[in-house]
Structure formats: C-alpha cells, structure tokens
Amino acid sequence: MTTLEDGDMHTLSSELPAMFDGMKLAAVATILYVIVRCLNLKSPTAPPEITYQDTLLSRYLLKSCPMLTKEYIPPLLWGKSGHLQTALYGKMGRVNTPTPCGVRKFLPMQDGATATFDLFEALGDHSTGDDITMVICPGIGNHSEKNYIRTFVDHSQRQGYRCAVLNHLGALPNMELTSPRMFTYGCTWEYAAMVGYIKRAFPQTLLVVVGFSLGGNIVCKFLGENRSNQDRVLCCVSVCQGYSALRAQETFLQWDQCRRLYNFVLADNMKKLILSHRSSLLGMSSSNIGDADLSRLYAATSLMQIDDSIMRKFHGYSSLKEYYEKESCVHYIHKVTVPLLLVNSSDDPLVHQSLLGIPRTLSEKMPNVIFVLTQHGGHLGFFEGAVLFPQPLTWMDKVIVEYTDAICHWEKTRPGCQTTGQQDMNSCLQNTRVTLSG
Structure with missing residues (x-):
C-alpha cells in the first residue's frame, strides 16, 4: 500500500494553486478564442469588391462615390459578425431613429385590395435643383414605420428627395385586408400602383427606385416586366436581395x-x-x-x-x-437598362454565396450595372462606429444617397453623346470587364 509522506503532501499542496491557475488560463484562452472566432475579429476591413464594365458612366460613378472604393469599417467589437449585424438590424433596426412626418395614401386595386404608401416631402432643394422622388420598397413584411426605413427616409429628405414608401399588403399593424390577398415574394401590383400615382401627382418629378431585401427583388422585377416602367426612372438601387x-x-x-x-x-x-x-x-x-x-x-x-x-x-x-x-427577378433583371446598383454583403447569413454569381455575371455583361460586395455588413445591417456603439446612419444609407446624387448630376451634365437615354448610353459604353477587390 502506497502512502504519502508529509513532504509529498506539502509538495502537492504547493502545486495545486499553479494547476488551478493553469486551468483558469486555459479556460480564459478558450473563451477568448471562441469570442474571436464568433465575432470574426481577425477579419480585416477592406474596400468593397466592385464588378463593372469600364464605361464613361462607371468611371464617373466611382470617382463621384468615394464610399464605394474606400474601406467600410464596422464597429470594432461586433461589427465583423454578420450574425450580430443582422440581429441588431432585426431587433432594433437603427439607433436614435428619427420620426419623419408623412401622409398615408390609399389606392384601391382592381381585385378589391387596398394598397397603401406613405409620402414624405423633401426638407430642402436637391443639389441639382430638380424634383426627384425616391420610390422605396421595404423588406419582407415591412412598411414605412420600420426603423431602418425611417432612418433612410429622413436622410434622403434632408438631401432634397421626396420619398414614397410602399407598405406591403397586410404588413401594417391594425389595418385590415380588403381582399383575400397579401404581399408575395415578387408581386409588383402595389408597387406599380404607387409609382403610377407619383407619376400622375408629380408630372415633373424624376424617379429613383430603391428596394431592400425582398423589396429589391420586387423593384428589379417591376422595371424588367415592361419597358414603360423605366420611363422617368433615373436609376435603381437594390440592397441585400437573393435574386432567385x-x-x-x-x-x-x-x-x-x-x-x-x-x-x-x-x-x-x-x-x-x-x-x-x-x-x-x-x-x-x-x-x-x-x-x-x-x-x-x-x-x-x-x-x-x-x-x-x-x-x-x-x-x-x-x-x-x-x-x-x-x-423572381432573375428572369427580368437583364431587361433593366437604367443605371443599376446591386449591393450585397459576403457575410449575409440569409443570402448564400452561390446566389451572388447572378449579380456578378450581370455586371460583367451589362454596362449599366455595378455590383458591390462588402466583406462585412450582414443582412441590411451595414452599421458603422468606432468600437461598440453604432452611428445612427449606416454605410448603406450613405451609399444609396451618394450614388443617387452622382446619377442625378450625371444626368444634368453628362457628355454630349448621352443625350437621349439608354440607346445612346449603350452605344457610348465600352465593354471591358473590371473587377476591383480590396
């Protein structure tokens, strides 16, 4: 039988604190490793990857939109996690959300449904002096009262844009349906009714088409369904959609x-x-x-x-x-001839990487399309901030307005070969594929 002498007991007791300290260090190291992996802290920030054809318009846009070519820097501690970006968007929408003041419009549809949208007037003149309206389609089950929509509308109003925001059929709380139908993945009826109203009510206005997530699918499908839908449309921006x-x-x-x-x-x-x-x-x-x-x-x-x-x-x-x-807009988007900006994030947990081949291929083949792929941002997150707390305005909000401003000024002062719209633009553009990666 083996027994421990007093000296052995003393040696063992003196080694126990060191053993426990080692276990604590191992536990802390494990936790830190998990945090670094889960928060993707080792991932470097980089400019977006941009795929486009080398044309007069694309060169002008990249020069006029510095946010497309400089680093997108998310909040340091959590902003590199697509899951946390997506969760914060889903739970809070935005921080310090403004409350823009608008008027709700009701449009009777042929099948008895009642489409609604909210109209927000510009808070000042646009830098071009033109009357420009953003016609906005939110994400799945969303409406004008969502925080990310309110933030974007307020920012756009302050830059001189009138905003019309579709409320998806059945999405507004406390508003009953007037027909046995709700919004679907790609039905454009309500959006078309809103656009038609804006064109009639403001015959002098030019349109900027904007769609978020499911709304991106709807607006691209709408523009491609009928060539006349692109009349008076300056450009289209789609953010975080899945295309098919x-x-x-x-x-x-x-x-x-x-x-x-x-x-x-x-x-x-x-x-x-x-x-x-x-x-x-x-x-x-x-x-x-x-x-x-x-x-x-x-x-x-x-x-x-x-x-x-x-x-x-x-x-x-x-x-x-x-x-x-x-x-799905994948069968219509190639018919869109107005300038088209497609934005996605590599760490979007809802949009699989295999789906991003659709916008990439489109931008390689069509001179009017620019595909922007950020490394971080999640699904409709794109928060910016120094360490922990995000800023009220996101990278997404700023990029859409910056791109739209550039298009508006291009239309105002574009070269002489581009005076009659899409046919002239296509004849002026060169067909050289360029891919930028940070």
Whole structure:
C-alpha cells in the first residue's frame, strides 16, 4: 500500500494553486478564442469588391462615390459578425431613429385590395435643383414605420428627395385586408400602383427606385416586366436581395451560417402575420385559402412550407416551383437598362454565396450595372462606429444617397453623346470587364 509522506503532501499542496491557475488560463484562452472566432475579429476591413464594365458612366460613378472604393469599417467589437449585424438590424433596426412626418395614401386595386404608401416631402432643394422622388420598397413584411426605413427616409429628405414608401399588403399593424390577398415574394401590383400615382401627382418629378431585401427583388422585377416602367426612372438601387427564390430554396434548408434557424424565425414571423389576417383570408368568398391550408400553416417550420400552403395560392400558381420561377427577378433583371446598383454583403447569413454569381455575371455583361460586395455588413445591417456603439446612419444609407446624387448630376451634365437615354448610353459604353477587390 502506497502512502504519502508529509513532504509529498506539502509538495502537492504547493502545486495545486499553479494547476488551478493553469486551468483558469486555459479556460480564459478558450473563451477568448471562441469570442474571436464568433465575432470574426481577425477579419480585416477592406474596400468593397466592385464588378463593372469600364464605361464613361462607371468611371464617373466611382470617382463621384468615394464610399464605394474606400474601406467600410464596422464597429470594432461586433461589427465583423454578420450574425450580430443582422440581429441588431432585426431587433432594433437603427439607433436614435428619427420620426419623419408623412401622409398615408390609399389606392384601391382592381381585385378589391387596398394598397397603401406613405409620402414624405423633401426638407430642402436637391443639389441639382430638380424634383426627384425616391420610390422605396421595404423588406419582407415591412412598411414605412420600420426603423431602418425611417432612418433612410429622413436622410434622403434632408438631401432634397421626396420619398414614397410602399407598405406591403397586410404588413401594417391594425389595418385590415380588403381582399383575400397579401404581399408575395415578387408581386409588383402595389408597387406599380404607387409609382403610377407619383407619376400622375408629380408630372415633373424624376424617379429613383430603391428596394431592400425582398423589396429589391420586387423593384428589379417591376422595371424588367415592361419597358414603360423605366420611363422617368433615373436609376435603381437594390440592397441585400437573393435574386432567385428557386435557387435560394435549397440553401435555406442548410445549417451553415445558421440559415435553417433564420428560416424558422422568418417563418414564425410570417405565420403570425398571416394569422393576424385569418378572418379576411378565409372569410371572403373569393378566397383560395381553405381550412386544410390553414392546418398546414400551423405546422409549418419554414418559409417554403408557408409559400406552398398559402402564398402561391394568392395568385393561383400550380406549384411552389412555378411560384418561385415566376416571382423572381432573375428572369427580368437583364431587361433593366437604367443605371443599376446591386449591393450585397459576403457575410449575409440569409443570402448564400452561390446566389451572388447572378449579380456578378450581370455586371460583367451589362454596362449599366455595378455590383458591390462588402466583406462585412450582414443582412441590411451595414452599421458603422468606432468600437461598440453604432452611428445612427449606416454605410448603406450613405451609399444609396451618394450614388443617387452622382446619377442625378450625371444626368444634368453628362457628355454630349448621352443625350437621349439608354440607346445612346449603350452605344457610348465600352465593354471591358473590371473587377476591383480590396
């Protein structure tokens, strides 16, 4: 039998504090490693990667928009995490959000639905002296009262832009539907009604088309559906959209970047929104939604299940594949001939990297398209700040207005070969692909 002598006990007791100190250091090192990895702290900041054709217009835009070529610097401690950027956008929207004052407009639709949008007048003259209106389409289930929309509208108003913001059908709280239909992934009816109203009410105004996330899909599809939709449109900006619902469908079922979890959260929010209009969607005689569809809705854990049981039936699509094919802008965006800025983030947890080949290829082939891919920003985050606290205005807000200002001045003072719109612009442009990466 082995026994410990007094000397051995003394040696062991003297070594215990050192052992525990080593364990503490190991634990701290592990925690720090996890924090560094989760917050992506080792990732360097860099200018956006820009893909475009070397044309007179693109050279002018890159010279006039320094934010496109300089580093985007997110808040030091958490801004390099796409998840935290996305979570902060989703939970708070923005910080120190202003409250712009607008007027709500109601537009009756042919099927009995009532489209609404909020109209905000400019707070001063635009630097060109022209009358310019931003026609804005928010993200999924969003409206003019969302914080990120209010922040962008206030910033745009102060730069001399009138703003019209679509309220997605069924998204406004405490407003009942007047037909058994809600907004869908790519239905442009309400957005077209808003644009038509603006053109009639302000015959002298020029339009800037802006879409966020799902709204980016809608505005690009709207412009490509009919050439006349591009009349009086100066440019279009799309931020953080996925371009093809059919191709995105598979990626939303994957667990990398926690995409399946985001899918569940978005589906749960969408489910609550649909159920808040249960009486309108089920009670009207023209409804395509039945009790069996409602039962499937209760059991749904993904957006695809909700789209299949509810959303596609608003427009009578026979299958989920047909719904995604017909409502995605990927089949229309190549018909857009006005200047088009497509913005995405590499760490967007909702938009898979495989989908970014669509805007990249488009910008390589079309002289009017610039594709901007930031390294950080998440989904509609793009917060800026020194260490911890973000600034009220985001990189996204500033870039959209900076690009739009540049386009407005280009139209005002563009070279003589560009005097009659898209046909002349295409004939003047060179077809050299250029890719910038930080």
